[in-house]
Amino acid sequence: MQKILNADPDVSGQYGALQAVPMLDFSREYAQIREQVLSAITEVCDTQKFILGPAVERFEKAAAQACDVMYAKGCASGTDAIWLALAGLNIGDGDKVITTPFSFFASVSAIIRSGATPVLADIDERTFNLSPGTASVIAEKEKIAAIMPVHLYGQCAEMDRFRVLGEQHGVKLVEDAAQAFGAMWQGQPAGSLGDAAAFSFYPTKNLSAFGEAGLVTTTHEAVAERVAMLRSHGMRKRYYHDEIGWNARMDGFQGAVLEIKLHRLAAGNERRRAIAALYGTLFADAGLTAACTSAGIVLPYVDQRGTHIFHQYVIRAPRRDALRDFLNNHKIGSEVYYPLPLHLQESLKFLGYKLGDFPVAECAAKEVLALPIYPELRDDEVETVVEGIRRFYA
Ligand SMILES: Cc1ncc(COP(=O)(O)O)c(C=O)c1O
Numbered sequence: 007m008q009k010i011l012n013a014d015p016d017v018s019g020q021y022g023a024l025q026a027v028p029m030l031d032f033s034r035e036y037a038q039i040r041e042q043v044l045s046a047i048t049e050v051c052d053t054q055k056f057i058l059g060p061a062v063e064r065f066e067k068a069a070a071q072a073c074d075v076m077y078a079k080g081c082a083s084g085t086d087a088i089w090l091a092l093a094g095l096n097i098g099d100g101d102k103v104i105t106t107p108f109s110f111f112a113s114v115s116a117i118i119r120s121g122a123t124p125v126l127a128d129i130d131e132r133t134f135n136l137s138p139g140t141a142s143v144i145a146e147k148e149k150i151a152a153i154m155p156v157h158l159y160g161q162c163a164e165m166d167r168f169r170v171l172g173e174q175h176g177v178k179l180v181e182d183a184a185q186a187f188g189a190m191w192q193g194q195p196a197g198s199l200g201d202a203a204a205f206s207f208y209p210t211k212n213l214s215a216f217g218e219a220g221l222v223t224t225t226h227e228a229v230a231e232r233v234a235m236l237r238s239h240g241m242r243k244r245y246y247h248d249e250i251g252w253n254a255r256m257d258g259f260q261g262a263v264l265e266i267k268l269h270r271l272a273a274g275n276e277r278r279r280a281i282a283a284l285y286g287t288l289f290a291d292a293g294l295t296a297a298c299t300s301a302g303i304v305l306p307y308v309d310q311r312g313t314h315i316f317h318q319y320v321i322r323a324p325r326r327d328a329l330r331d332f333l334n335n336h337k338i339g340s341e342v343y344y345p346l347p348l349h350l351q352e353s354l355k356f357l358g359y360k361l362g363d364f365p366v367a368e369c370a371a372k373e374v375l376a377l378p379i380y381p382e383l384r385d386d387e388v389e390t391v392v393e394g395i396r397r398f399y400a
Contacts, residue, residue, distance in 0.1 A: 024394050027378050027387045029339025030210060034382035039266060043216070046262035055258050062261030066221075068268050069205075072188070073197030075223045077230030080256030080264075081237050084184040084206020087220035088116035090254060091202035092152065094222065094233040095178050097122055101151035104144055105182070106136040107347040107359075108367040109156040113182050114348045116204075122151065124357065126349050128364040132307035134158050134320070134374070137366075138167035145175045152178040157186035157196050159343070159376075160212065160278075160317030161309065165191045165199040172200075180204070184220075187213040188275045190313035197223040202233075207264060212278065212317045213271050219260040277381040278316040281388055282306065285319055285377065288392040294399060299324045299373055303395070318343060319379040323395075326375050332398045338391055341376045 036043070050061055062080045070078035081087050097103065098121035105113055107126040117124040125148060127140040136155040144150070153172060155163030165181070172179040179200030183189070186196040187205055197203040202224040207215040222233045235242050240251030286305055289295050296302030304322035308314045320343065323329050333340050347367040349359035361368070377391050 024336045024338065024397075025387070025390050026337035027339055027383075027390050027394075029341055029376075029378050030380055031382065032209065035380075038382075039270070042266050043263055046266055047259055050258040050262050053258075057255050057257055059258045059261070061258045061265065062256050065256075065261040065265040065268065068265060069197075069221055070223065072268060072271075073195050073203070073223045075198045075225050077225070077227065078197075078221055078223045079230055079233045079237065080261060081220045081222060081233075082254045082256060083218045084204060084208060084211075084220040085112040085116050085119075086237070086252070086254035087184075087204035087206065087222050088112060088154075088180075088182060089119045089252075090233045090236055091180050091204045091222045091224070091229075092117065092120040092122060092154075093236050094224065094229040095152065095180065095202055096232075097151050097178065097180075102148060103152045103154055103180075104136075104141050104150055105154045106156050106158075106367070107349045107364045108134055108344065108370055109158060109182065109348065110184070110344065111348065111351065112184075112206075113154070113156050114354060117154070125150065126357070126359060126364060128366045129370065130164075131366045131370070133161055133163075133309060134370055135161065135163040136168075138164050138171060141168070142171050145171060145177070150175060150177045152180050152201075154180040154182055156182040156184070157189055159306070159314075159320050160186050160189050161306075161314040162186060162189050162191035162196055162199065162312045164309075164311075165194075169200075178202075183223075184208075185211065185317040186315065187211070188271055188313075189315045189317075192311050198225065201226060202229055207260065212275060212315060213264065213267055215260040216263045217257075217260055219256050219264065221256075274381040275315040278319075278379055279314070281379050281383055281385075282314070282316045282319050284385060284388050285379075285392065288389060289321075289395075292392060292396045294392075294396060302399075304373075316379055318376045320374050320376045322370070322373040323375045324373075324399075326373050329395065329398050330375060333391075333394055336394050338394045339378050342371075342374060343376050344374075345371055347371050 184206035240249035
């Protein structure tokens, strides 16, 4: 323990150079699917169906099947998907939506875009997901229209508890599943665990497009129909606009790419889980792990009721920023998701929160560090990352 706390930054000279390990390297997957992708994109060009069209419809069908839901509607981004999921459920002006302060900004900004007000509740310190306990305290006090947990880093929030909470208070349940395509909770896939769910296919996601794209899934026909109408300027019939809506459609190229990648996703998620297991073994063998950051690195907590797909592999690290600088100097990728909780963001000051309101999220923001994890990452690169971290704490 003292060894870790009294760490001496860069002692790499003693051991020789480490190989560079990129945080992400899109080119590795691309090399494997290049021919398939180019031919699918060519088909879109040949059919000239650039917006929605058959490629998007095929992807929507496959995605609905993968998520075990009746309906999936492609859209322009994950941010749009959250807005569409909420608006599709008729959540908007005057409504309140409970969510987490520890997520990507869009989780909250899309609620605001829908016209509703985000009400934040602190996270669980082990999973970093919205805590059902804290959310329920708020639901007792305030009239809430929906709860939107985020399946952060690829691990589902405790959706059975949120479902009970939703039923008790008569509120809708929306999943921000942007980071969790393929994750499961109690045997059911993300995307099927609430009234509607939003996915992102931003290029860094585990299921990623060649540009911006998103998806709404739902079991409700009426919600799916509304989402389809709203993503296309509120039109049901061409040039007759029932509502304001927006232009939030998925383009044909993205549908074509996503259809190919969806077929590879289960194997990719399995490889992510294997890499996570390897990290765990190597950190433990190096004697670096502990139950709290005053004693060492805290490994990701995996709730056995779910299937974590490790969209990100996130440790809690003592002296996180110095560690990150050290890794950067050795060209070992890492990232902080997220350094400033949402309630402390300048643009969200008007929500009225202050420092100290969500201590668990605030502490996480200071300690979390995401390490490289993607299906094409090699075992020897994982070993290098752990060796780099071992050297930092040596
Ligand atoms: C948790 C979460 N919600 C929402 C989004 C927004 O998705 P997009 O970037 O596709 O708009 C992202 C991804 O960036 C995310 O990680």
